[in-house]
Amino acid sequence: MFSFREKSLWLMFVSLVAVFAFYFATVLPSNAAHVEPSHVALFTLAVGMLVIIAVLGHIVIAIANPRTATDERDRLIGLEGKRNGSYVMVAGVCLALCASLFDTSTFVLTHVLLGFWVLAQLVEIGSQLILLRQGA
């Protein structure tokens, strides 16, 4: 049986994948030189969708499964997840810096950074889900 925390993490994982898969699938084929107002609008829409899904999803989860307090093990698992996610984020920043040396377009720089931020979030949440399931 999943706890409130696991359900919450699954909700965030699935919604991040769904929303940013939609965003990247729409924006990347345009292959623009720079970030355009339409990209910003779509990004704003994606973030808005993410917030709405998160809020509504958490309300549904809280009704079905009352929230339990967190403890020292939850905090350690959270920190472990953040550590794993930070490795991905650092790699993404390095890659974005390298990309900016060869390509001066803001489109590439922005989307490499955004892509790695999403990946870092997924690694952070995924690590926590694995650790919680393993009972670590």
Added chain:
Amino acid sequence: MGKRSGRISNRIRQLRSRCGELTQQELADRIGVTRQTVNAMEGDKYSPSLEVAFRIARVFKVSVDNVFQYHENT
């Protein structure tokens, strides 16, 4: 000097049964952690902080080394 490693085991499950089948949730409530953490401790998958270890020992009215044992790898 090489790094020493070991394993910490515990007798929480036995002590719970000795205390009139205290449930994991009841123990968790008394020591201020979640039931999942008690379950992880009983499965030797998580070693608690010193503070929680003392709280567990106090619930069962025994000393900490009666609850937790350290096994050094040789």
